[in-house]
Structures are given as structure tokens and as C-alpha cells.
Amino acid sequence: xxxxxxxxxxxxxxxxxxVLLPAISNVQGLPGSEIALAAASTSDPQTSAxxxxxxxxYNYPSWWQDEYLSPASAxxxxxxxxxxxxxxxxxxxxxxxxxxxxTIGPDPDGQTATDAAVAKAIDDAHARGLKVMLKPxxxxxxxxxxxxLSPSNRGLWFASYRQMIVxxxxxxxxxxxxxxxxxxxxxxxxxxxxxxxxxxxxxxxRSVYSGPLTYAASINExxxxxxxxxxxxxxxxxxxxxxxxxxxxxxxxxxxxxxYSGTYGQANWMQRVESWQARWNKPVIFTELxxxxxxxxxxxxxxxxxxxxxxxxxxxAYDAAFQVLKDKAWLAGxxxxxxxxxxxxxxxxxxxYTVRNKPxxxxxxxxxxxxxxxxxxxxxxVNSISWNSYQDYLDRNLSVVYNFTNIGGTQAINGEVISSRxxxxxxxxxxxxxxxxxxDSGSSRTARIVYSVPNGIDSFRTxxxxxxxxxxxxxxYFPEAPPA
Numbered sequence: 001x002x003x004x005x006x007x008x009x010x011x012x013x014x015x016x017x018x019v020l021l022p023a024i025s026n027v028q029g030l031p032g033s034e035i036a037l038a039a040a041s042t043s044d045p046q047t048s049a050x051x052x053x054x055x056x057x058y059n060y061p062s063w064w065q066d067e068y069l070s071p072a073s074a075x076x077x078x079x080x081x082x083x084x085x086x087x088x089x090x091x092x093x094x095x096x097x098x099x100x101x102x103t104i105g106p107d108p109d110g111q112t113a114t115d116a117a118v119a120k121a122i123d124d125a126h127a128r129g130l131k132v133m134l135k136p137x138x139x140x141x142x143x144x145x146x147x148x149l150s151p152s153n154r155g156l157w158f159a160s161y162r163q164m165i166v167x168x169x170x171x172x173x174x175x176x177x178x179x180x181x182x183x184x185x186x187x188x189x190x191x192x193x194x195x196x197x198x199x200x201x202x203x204x205x206r207s208v209y210s211g212p213l214t215y216a217a218s219i220n221e222x223x224x225x226x227x228x229x230x231x232x233x234x235x236x237x238x239x240x241x242x243x244x245x246x247x248x249x250x251x252x253x254x255x256x257x258x259x260y261s262g263t264y265g266q267a268n269w270m271q272r273v274e275s276w277q278a279r280w281n282k283p284v285i286f287t288e289l290x291x292x293x294x295x296x297x298x299x300x301x302x303x304x305x306x307x308x309x310x311x312x313x314x315x316x317a318y319d320a321a322f323q324v325l326k327d328k329a330w331l332a333g334x335x336x337x338x339x340x341x342x343x344x345x346x347x348x349x350x351x352x353y354t355v356r357n358k359p360x361x362x363x364x365x366x367x368x369x370x371x372x373x374x375x376x377x378x379x380x381x382v383n384s385i386s387w388n389s390y391q392d393y394l395d396r397n398l399s400v401v402y403n404f405t406n407i408g409g410t411q412a413i414n415g416e417v418i419s420s421r422x423x424x425x426x427x428x429x430x431x432x433x434x435x436x437x438x439x440d441s442g443s444s445r446t447a448r449i450v451y452s453v454p455n456g457i458d459s460f461r462t463x464x465x466x467x468x469x470x471x472x473x474x475x476x477y478f479p480e481a482p483p484a
Contacts, residue, residue, distance in 0.1 A: 021398060021458050022385055055285055055333020056368050057087030059135070060121070062341045065110040068117035072343040074124060076356075080339050081128045083361060084368030088130045089181075089287070089335045090121045093137040094164055099144030102156035104164050107141070115171055121341075122175040133179040133335065134172045135216060135287065136165060138186065147187040147218050157189075158197040162204050169209035180205065181214050181287065185237060187221035198227040216287035223272070228280050233332060236276075237288035240269040242298035242320075247313060253298055253320035263299065274330070283332040286325075290337035290353040291317040293360065309351050312381070315359040322367045336364065347480065348463055357480040366407040376412030376468050378439065378478045379405045383446060396453045397429055402464055403446050406439035412468040412476070413438045419482035420449055422462040427452045436466065 058080055062068050068090075080088065092113040094104050106112035113121075118134070125132050138161070139146055151157035165182055172180050182198075182205055183190070190198070205213065212232035217225050222236050241264050242248070242256025260267045277284050291297050293314035294307035318336075325331055337353050340346070346356030355361040362377040369377070383401040387393035406412045415436035420428045429450040436445055449464060465482035467475055 021453065022387065053331060053333035055087050055131075055335070057085050057089060057130070057133070057333065057335045058339035059089045059091050059288060059290075059335050059337045060125075060339050060341060061091035061093070061137075062113045062117070062121070063093060063111045064342075065112060065114050066117055067341045068113055068121035068124075070341075070343075073121065073341045076339065076341050076345070077121075077124055077128055077130070079356065081130060083365040086129075086131060086368075087133065087178075087333070087335065088125045088339075089133040089135045090118060090125070091135050091137055091338075092118050092168075093139055096138065096140045096149070096151075098142045099140045099149050100152050101140070102151045102153045103160045104138055104157075105160075115167075118168075119171060119175055122172075122177060126176070131178040132175075133181060133214075133287075134168055134177045135181040135184060135335075136168045137184050138164075146185050147220060149186060149188050154194075154197070158194075158201065162201045165201060166204040166208060169205040172211070173209045177209075177211060179212055179214065179233070180209055181216050181235060182231070184216040184287070185218040185221070187218050190215075190217070190221055190225045190227070192224070192226045195226040199230060202227065202230045214285055214287065223276055228282070232282070234277060234280055234282050234284045235287040236273065236284060237337075238269075238273075238286045239288070239290075239302040240267075241300060242317070244296070244299050246295045247310070248298060248316070250316045250320050250323075253317055254324055256298060257320075257324045270324070277330045284330055285332050286334040288337040289321060289334050291360075292351055292353050293355075293358050294351050304352075307351060309349050311348060311359045314355065315363045315379070318355065318360045318363045319367075322363070326367075349461075359479070362407055362478065369410075376410055376439070376441075376470055376476055377407050378412050378415070378466060378468055378476075379407050380464055380466065380478060381405070388450075392450075396455060398451045398453050399448050400451065400462070401446055401448050403444055404436060404439065404466065405444040406441055410471060411438060411440055413470065415439065415445075415466055415468045417447060417449065417464050418467045419465040420451075420462060421465075421483065422451060422460050424457050424460040425454050426457065426460040426462070433467075439468075 067073060094112055095107045096104055122132050169180055182202055202213065214231055214233040214235035215225060216235040216237050218237055219240055228234055241262060242260060243252045244262040245252055258268050258270045260269060291301055291314050293309055293311045295310045295313060296307065297310065297313040297317050339356060340354050346354040346358055355364055359379055362379045365377040381403045383403045385400050388399040404415065415438065416433040417436065418433045420432065429452045434447055436447055439445060451462065466478050469475060
């Protein structure tokens with residue numbers, strides 16, 4: 001069986017959402033494009049129960065010294081909170097020069113959030129009603145994977161690590177952080193022969209921090225972490241493969257949790273997790289769980305190699321995870337990977353892990369808010385692309401029929417298509433705004449938008465922006481507010 005690597009890196013490569021122009025006859029879906037998957041929705045939202053977990057959150061990493069201090073960070077936390085999140089994991093990273101170095105410290109090139117920035121992020125999260133886990137990471141500047149660290153002097157490394165982690169624990173106590181992670185994916189440093197070293201580290205943390213502790217183990221190490229008995233929660237970064245399919249159905253993804261068969265053999269991942277939980281008899285937090293918005297979304301969830309954008313694949317993977325985990329009494333909750341602090345993050349074409357401004361955001365919002373019934377969540381899909389008539393073909397007027405589904409827990413009222421942007425000199429011929437009426441939870445409506453396509457253009461990118469009201473009159477925009 002091949003090794004399962006678990007490193008997670010920030011992926012920002014962009015791939016266009018491409019509308020391929022059909023022939024004269026009507027075309028229902030286009031293989032290989034976002035449009036082709038538009039009709040393949042996530043599971044019926046009316047069949048899913050509300051999330052029962054006390055922890056509903058996101059990892060919120062930063063790899064720059066003052067990013068958490070920026071106005072963009074405040075906007076990101078606002079948008080995160082609007083999904084119904086109750087927690088956020090603040091994730092600063094310190095570095096070793098190489099995988100064999102013995103000292104850890106802030107990056108001299110500025111890739112480590114300053115303590116002032118971390119403190120500001122914590123305070124900003126609390127101001128928005130979010131509870132906080134502080135989850136420091138350690139990486140190697142030479143590109144080595146944190147699961148493979150091999151310091152040349154173990155004693156010096158643990159002394160440096162203890163100094164770093166106790167400093168963050170002191171900051172956590174000062175800013176009333178509700179949960180603290182003593183480490184993340186340090187697989188080569190967490191075995192039975194390192195128990196005494198970790199007891200010393202955890203003792204130092206306990207001496208300055210009064211809250212509960214966890215450790216974010218990788219899928220290759222969680223069963224052999226030696227010091228779980230010293231912690232309050234079992235933590236796992238869950239990046240197991242679920243399916244080799246390029247566009248797996250929700251049912252395939254659900255099955256992959258308990259009956260995986262693919263590149264990495266055959267396995268019941270859930271059974272492994274539940275056996276581990278039973279051994280320690282402690283609640284589990286998935287300290288990381290996430291999927292990129294790409295084809296082959298669940299084949300190698302830890303991998304950041306280039307891949308075509310597929311927002312609906314990501315949405316299905318999220319919905320499948322909620323369905324699998326919704327009734328697990330041992331699960332305290334999930335910190336999804338990730339929600340980013342910078343400007344212009346996420347959105348159609350972003351192939352990274354964030355759900356921000358992608359179809360998966362509506363899925364998460366629906367699950368997070370269904371219990372409180374607080375907000376609509378409207379998912380936009382494409383039913384068909386066609387020349388509506390031969391004359392339209394001659395006039396280059398292309399019809400795109402969109403489907404709008406309210407997968408949230410409350411009514412979406414007085415919807416409108418307020419804008420639709422396209423590139424390659426393609427213009428929206430339909431007069432906007434276009435009224436959509438109201439949608440009960442679980443209901444759908446279609447609307448046709450006509451685009452004027454210049455001669456010689458055989459593909460273009462487009463996105464329809466909608467606005468809806470909730471029961472108390474607040475505006476909600478999907479997939480996001482349109483650009484100014």
C-alpha cells in the first residue's frame with residue numbers, strides 16, 4: 001500500500017470557469033467544464049439533520065507577519081462568521097531552517113505572524129462571537145515536510161519547541177483562548193520513545209494555560225501518538241482518500257469513509273478512527289478536514305498538485321462528510337481547512353481548499369445554520385446552454401438556464417439576479433436585475449440569461465450573482481457580493 005502523505009500547502013493556482021459554446025442543437029451540459037457538473041447537485045438538503053457538534057469552525061492560517069492586522073482579515077472573519085461558524089483555529093507558523101535543524105523560530109523573511117497579529121486575530125474572533133483554538137505549526141524552510149522532521153539533536157529540538165509552544169500558550173491564556181493545540185503533524189517526533197519529552201512540553205503548557213489541550217495528528221501517526229493520555233481532546237487531521245473518480249457522486253464519497261477501494265488499497269477509515277477513539281475514550285476533534293475545489297477531489301486530499309477547477313466536486317465532498325459524521329456522538333466537531341486571511345481569496349476558479357465564495361460555502365452554511373434556522377443559502381447551478389433558436393444562433397445570442405436552490409434552513413425572500421459578468425467581450429443581453437421571487441428551504445427555481453457573444457469567440461467565463469433577503473430583512477449574496 002502506498003504511503004499517505006499529509007502535508008497541506010496553500011494552493012492558489014487559478015483555472016477559468018469556461019463556457020464552451022454549443023452547436024446549433026441544444027446542449028445539456030459540457031464534459032470537462034464547471035457547466036457539465038452543474039446539474040449534478042449535492043444530496044437533498046431536506047434529508048440531512050442539523051450538525052450536532054459543539055465545535056463548528058475553520059482553520060484560519062496566515063503566512064505573513066501582519067496579515068491578521070489588515071482590514072482584509074476583519075472582512076474574512078465577518079464572512080466566516082456569516083456561515084454559522086462557532087469556532088476558529090488561529091494558525092501561525094514558525095520555522096526550522098532545515099528538517100534536521102535543532103532550533104525553531106519566527107521566519108526572518110516575514111512568513112510568521114507576529115504575536116501582536118495573533119493576539120489581534122484572537123480578539124477580533126472573540127468580538128464576532130467565535131471561540132478560538134490556537135494551533136501553532138512548525139515547518140522547514142527548505143521545503144521538508146513536518147511529518148518527516150529529523151533534528152540532529154533531539155534534546156535541543158525539544159527545548160526549542162517547548163520554549164516556542166509555551167510562549168504561544170502564555171499568549172493564549174492572556175487572550176482567553178478556549179482550546180490550545182500543543183502540536184501539529186509532528187509524526188517522527190510523537191512516538192513512544194518521545195513520551196518523556198512531550199510530558200515536559202505539556203507540563204510547561206499546563207503551567208501557563210488553564211484551558212483544554214489537543215494535538216493535531218496526521219493520518220499516518222494518530223494511532224501511535226504516545227501522549228494522548230495527557231490531553232483533553234483527541235485531534236486528527238483527516239485527509240484520507242475516498243474515491244479515485246474524477247467526479248464522484250455524494251454516495252461514492254460517503255461509501256469511501258467506510259469501504260474505500262482505490263489507489264491506496266482497501267480500508268475502512270472510520271473504523272480506524274473509532275478504534276483509536278475507543279482506546280483512549282476521549283472526544284475527537286477533526287483539527288483539519290478539507291477538500292480542494294478540483295476534479296479527483298478525494299483521490300489524494302493532501303495533495304496540492306495542479307488540477308482543473310471543480311467547485312461542485314468540493315461541495316459534494318463536504319456534504320458527504322457532514323452526512324457521514326452528523327450522528328457520531330464521539331465527535332466534538334470539525335475545523336475545516338481552511339478560510340484564508342488575505343484579500344480576494346476563494347471564489348470561482350480558485351483550486352485551493354477554502355470554500356469561501358464557492359458552492360461548498362452554501363453547503364457548510366446550510367449544515368451549520370440548519371439547527372438555528374438563521375439564514376438562507378442559495379446554490380447556483382447551470383441546467384443548460386443553448387442557442388434558443390436558429391435566429392439566436394445567427395445573432396449570437398446564447399441562452400444559459402440557471403437553477404437556484406435554497407439549501408439553507410430558512411426561506412430566501414425576493415431573490416434577484418443582480419449582475420452577471422463575463423470576459424472575452426461577452427455582454428449580458430438580459431436586462432438585470434431579474435426577479436426570482438422567493439424560495440422555501442429545499443426548493444428551486446430556474447431563470448434564463450442571454451449573453452451576446454461576438455463572432456470568433458468559442459468560450460468565455462461567466463458568473464451570475466444573486467441577492468436574497470432573510471425573514472428579518474437582511475441581504476444575503478450568493479456566491480458573493482458582485483464586484484463593484
